[in-house]
Amino acid sequence: MQAVILAGGMGTRLRQVVQDRPKPMAKVAGKPFLEYQFDLLRRHGIRELILCVGYLGEQIVDYFGDGRRWDIRIDYAFEREALLGTAGAIKNAAPLIQGPFLVLNGDTFFDLDLRCLIQFHQEQKRQDSAVLGTLAVIALDDPAAYGSVQVDGRSRITSFAEKAIGSRPASLVSAGIYLLEPELLDQIPAGQKVSIEKETFPTLLESGWGLSAYIGEGFFVDVGTPAGYSQFQNYIREVSE
Numbered sequence: 508m509q510a511v512i513l514a515g516g517m518g519t520r521l522r523q524v525v526q527d528r529p530k531p532m533a534k535v536a537g538k539p540f541l542e543y544q545f546d547l548l549r550r551h552g553i554r555e556l557i558l559c560v561g562y563l564g565e566q567i568v569d570y571f572g573d574g575r576r577w578d579i580r581i582d583y584a585f586e587r588e589a590l591l592g593t594a595g596a597i598k599n600a601a602p603l604i605q606g607p608f609l610v611l612n613g614d615t616f617f618d619l620d621l622r623c624l625i626q627f628h629q630e631q632k633r634q635d636s637a638v639l640g641t642l643a644v645i646a647l648d649d650p651a652a653y654g655s656v657q658v659d660g661r662s663r664i665t666s667f668a669e670k671a672i673g674s675r676p677a678s679l680v681s682a683g684i685y686l687l688e689p690e691l692l693d694q695i696p697a698g699q700k701v702s703i704e705k706e707t708f709p710t711l712l713e714s715g716w717g718l719s720a721y722i723g724e725g726f727f728v729d730v731g732t733p734a735g736y737s738q739f740q741n742y743i744r745e746v747s748e
Contacts, residue, residue, distance in 0.1 A: 508553055508555070508606070508607065508608060508609060508625065509553075509555045509556070509557060509603075509604060509605065509606070509608045509609070510548050510553050510555070510556050510557070510608065510609040510610070510611060511556075511557045511558075511559060511597060511600055511604070511608055511609065511610045511611070512531070512541070512544060512556060512557070512558050512559065512610075512611045512612075512613050513559050513593055513596055513597070513610065513611070513612050513613045514529065514531040514541065514558050514559060514560050514564070514567060514613035515529075515559050515560050515561030515562060515564060515586050515590060515591075515596055515613075516529075516530065516561070516562065516590070516613065516614065516731075528563060528566055529560075529562050529563040529564065529566060529567060530613070530614055530730070530731055531544075531567065531613040531614065532563075532566055532567060532570065533730065533736060535736075535739060535740050535743050536740070536743045536744065536747065539570065540613075540614075540616075540730055540739070541558075541567070541571070541613070542577070543616060543743070544611055544613070544616070545574075545577050545579060547616075547618065547619075547621070548579070548609075548611075548621070549577075549578065549579065551620070551621035551622050552622070553609065553621065554578065554579045554580060555579070555580050556574065556579055556580065556581045556582070557581075557582045557583070557584055557600050557603050557604065557608075558571075558581055558582070558583050558584070559584045559586070559596040559597065559599065559600055559613075560583055560584070560585055560586070561585070561586035561590050561591075561596070562590065564583070564585060564586075567583075568583055582603050584596070584599050584600035584603060585599075586599060589700070590700065591698075591699070591700050591701070592700040592701045592702045592703075593612075593701075593702055593703040593704065594695045594701035594702060594703035594706065594707040595695070595698075595699055595700050595701045597610060597687075597692070597695065597703065598692060598695040598696070598697055598701070599697075601692045604689060604692065605689075606689060607628075607686060607687065607688050607689065608686075608687055608689070609621065609684065609685070609686055609687075610684070610685040610686075610687060610703075611683065611684050612683030612684075614683075614729060614730055614731035615682065615683035615727070615728065615729050615730065615731070616726070616727070616728055616730060616739060617643060617645065617682040617683060617684055617723065617725060617726070617727045618725035618726045618727075619643055619682070619684060619723045619725055620723070620725075621684075623721070623723075624641065624643055624684065624686055624721050624723070625686060627641060627662075627719070627721045628640075628641035628686040628719065628721070631662065631717075631719040632688070635717055637715065637716055637717040638663075638688075638716075638717040638718065638719055639687065639688045639690055639691040639694075639711060639716050639717065639718065640685055640686060640687040640688060640691055640708075640711075640718050640719070641685065641686045641718070641719040641720070641721050642656065642664065642681050642682075642684075642685050642708075642718060642719070642720055642721070643681070643682045643683075643684040643685070643721050643723050644656050644658070644679040644680060644681055644682055644720045644721065644722055644723070645679065645680060645682045645722070645723055645724070645725075645727050646678070646679055646680075646722070647678070647679075647680055647727075652729070653680035653681070654667055654668055654669050654680065654681065654704065654705075655667070655668045655678040655679060655680055656668075656678075656679045656680060656681055656720055657679075658679060658720045658722075662719050662720055662721070662722075663717055663718070663719055663720070664708075664712065664718040664719065664720050665712070666709075666712070667704065667705075667708060667709055669705075679720065679722065681704060682723065682727050683729075685703075691707075691711070694707060694710065694711060694714075694716075695707055726742055728742065
């Protein structure tokens with residue numbers, strides 16, 4: 508299975524502490540953050556990667572090349588003229604995608620058992636051919652910085668809610684890892700800036716397609732903020748001791 512990593516964002520939230528490189532290249536214990544994504548994927552047998560790059564993407568290409576040094580194969584999908592958003596970047600990579608594929612946000616880390624996610628999605632797809640994707644979600648005590656995901660008793664997503672101001676009761680939030688069917692690519696307009704969570708996923712539900720939620724456990728953090736970046740550094744320090 509291929510994995511698409513969204514690594515093309517501007518990184519404005521992290522700019523005060525990481526100024527000279529794209530945020531997926533932010534150093535953690537001497538390694539770019541992307542290497543930790545690679546480690547997670549390799550651990551679950553996934554070695555074919557597509558990196559969606561844009562802002563300062565040449566730094567990523569120069570550093571990782573074709574990936575053989577990390578025992579993986581890397582292809583690149585460049586956003587040449589303008590940033591296309593998360594769904595737009597995936598659509599831009601469509602010519603490189605073959606079959607069902609994973610998507611990982613380039614600024615979040617979730618220590619998830621990817622094999623379990625894949626098996627869960629396959630079972631959901633067997634039960635209902637209208638299911639076009641499965642989102643890894645996690646329960647957070649303070650989900651104010653994230654949009655929440657509502658799920659029914661069959662693990663089907665029923666709706667999405669925008670980020671809230673202030674705290675609210677614990678709820679499920681998207682953890683930035685998705686398993687998507689290639690048919691979903693047909694639902695994304697080409698050459699346009701589109702958000703997969705704010706636009707594509709809600710539109711799919713409105714059109715009668717299905718999305719499932721896999722509730723996972725493990726360390727989760729958004730490294731795209733100074734606080735999250737520091738938290739991830741502490742996590743790597745602890746697991747390395």
